[in-house]
Amino acid sequence: MNDTPAHFIAVCPSCLIGLKVNYEYSGRMVRCRHCDEAFRPFSPDFGTVSGSAEYAVGPVAPADDESELIVSCPSCATTLSVRARYEGRHVRCGACRHKFRVVADSSAPATPTAPPIADSDPVDHDGPTPDPDVTRSELARLNQEVATLREWNDLLLGRHDELKREVENLRAQVQRLEADRKAAQSQIAELTDRVDRNARRLGPVGLAPLDDEVHDVRRATVPFVQERSAASGR
CATH class of the missing domain: 2.20.25 (N-terminal domain of TfIIb)
Structure with missing residues (x-):
């Protein structure tokens, strides 16, 4: 039967708490589960003397x-x-x-x-004890306020979505009107250019004085009336 213990007691150099350490970890770095300090424990039969890098082992009896x-x-x-x-x-x-x-x-x-x-x-034992009914009533009132605020929040969110859609529609209308304006300006420019081309091709156009025009009409009408009277014997 093997009487060699499987563990030894090591003292954490930070919090000075005795820890049970497996013999296989003697001389290796371990971490204290109380203060999270990393240190190197040595078993009693390790054969070293405690120094700046080594720590005493053994049960702790404060x-x-x-x-x-x-x-x-x-x-x-x-x-x-x-x-x-x-x-x-x-x-x-x-x-x-x-x-x-x-x-x-x-x-x-x-x-x-x-x-x-x-x-x-601190507890004031002499003070009045809170009324459970009042507490429940206050809690119910607060719950009702929360529900009302949630309803208002839902309404505001819905209105926000509606306004957002209206803004998008207005932006689309502005874009269409801008496109129509550009098309109208293009047509006006095209018609103006056409008029200018026709004016250059036809040259300047003027009107004769009104008196000369009436005189020419009368002079052309008299022979016609005379010929018609001769033909009818009148």
Whole structure:
């Protein structure tokens, strides 16, 4: 029967928590599951002496009377109780998992083995108890307001679509009118050019004086009347 243990206890150099490590990871880089610190653990029989790159191993037995520090997480502002020996080291907030360096608060004296303090809103036990019916009525009113706002939003969206279609139709009409205007200008230019060509081909055109024209008509009409009278014997 093999009595050799499969694991050994290594101490995280960051949070100083004892960790159970498989012997096959002795001398290899591992990561602490509490503070996420990467370090190289060594088994007791590894044959090396603790130094700047090596850390002591073995069970951790913190003293029960060790004092604690009251600190606040810089990320979520949760008040935490940390052992005094962690001062200057990195720890991880149990509420938001944010990693930060422990700095003692001078305004908060260290307390021995004080339980962790969690943020909580003050409760006025002497104040009136909220009425459940009033809460339900207020919730129903808010739900009705939300439904009304949704209806208005749907109406506005529909009106927006209508106006958008009207704008598109007006733009199409403007394009058609612009095309008609260009076609009319082209026809006017063509007719003007045709008139100019005819004027150049026919030359200048004038009218005879009205008196001369009437005299010519009378002179041409008299012989015709005389011939007709002779033929009829009148």
